[in-house]
Amino acid sequence: MTQVETGVAGGVSFELTPEQRELRALAREFAEKEIRPRAAEYDEHSTHPADVIAKAHEIGLMNLHLPEALGGLDLRAFDGMLVGEELSWGCSGIGTSISANGLGAAPVLIAGSEEQKEQWLTPLVEEPILCSFGLTEPDAGSDVARMKSTAERRGDEYVLNGSKTFITNAGHASWTVVFAKTDPSKGHRGISAFVVPMDTPGVQIEKHLDKMGQRSTDTSAFALTDVVIPVGNRLGEEAKASRSR
Ligand SMILES: Cc1cc2nc3c(=O)[nH]c(=O)nc-3n(C[C@H](O)[C@H](O)[C@H](O)COP(=O)(O)OP(=O)(O)OC[C@H]3O[C@@H](n4cnc5c(N)ncnc54)[C@H](O)[C@@H]3O)c2cc1C
Structure with a gap:
């Protein structure tokens, strides 16, 4: 049959x-x-x-x-x-x-410790807050190894400088995972990821970008000027953010 x-x-x-x-x-x-x-x-x-x-x-x-x-x-x-x-x-x-919270939360899920997951992800469930994913820069899109943002370690802190663009929900996010070079000499092998609360002094939303489509989703550019965050906000090991798992 x-x-x-x-x-x-x-x-x-x-x-x-x-x-x-x-x-x-x-x-x-x-x-x-x-x-x-x-x-x-x-x-x-x-x-x-x-x-x-x-x-x-x-x-x-x-x-x-x-x-x-x-x-x-x-x-x-x-x-x-x-x-x-x-x-x-x-x-x-x-x-x-x-x-888009799925994108912002992904690096914390992949590389965060249990404490970091509890600290950053649990509030997303409790309240309608937003997070974002800050990878792209004015001169670094597909080729993220060209990123210029830096994170310099000073004792128990990192100092971040640079600029990000085309970041979904960044203008309304409570925190963003920012990718920056802790070792600029190593290209894509020198990139680390950090959770940056968007109300940290030195974080400045520069522009809500205008678009021809998807206009009701915020796509923003922001600058990081001497933004100081604790070492505990780094996700995973230093310079391992672009490593495939
Ligand atoms: C609405 C919107 C929301 C976004 N949200 C986010 C976000 O939340 N977080 C974030 O980090 N980024 C975000 N982005 C940025 C997005 O990830 C980048 O636009 C994307 O990585 C491409 O980078 P680019 O625009 O600089 O284009 P480019 O990298 O300059 O590429 C331009 C064109 O060249 C092609 N190209 C590039 N390199 C090569 C190559 N080696 N060989 C052949 N072709 C190539 C590309 O396919 C593309 O067609 C967003 C973008 C938009 C438009």
């Missing part, structure tokens, strides 16, 4: 589980009720969608990937994609604003 006759197909099933269908429906309903009605206006005026972010946080559509131990849902990338697809159906800019 063939597979067609029995109605039973072998191989991998691409059916969504009942939980995944429920999650997708929740995101769809949210996009329909909370995002779509605001999409055109927020896009036209490049409005940061703080109110929509707060509602998404309240019903559990943010920080989906954080581990249960930190209060998160521990969802897989595929589940996050199901949610992201629906939010972006509502408005890709607002969808990006809601989802």
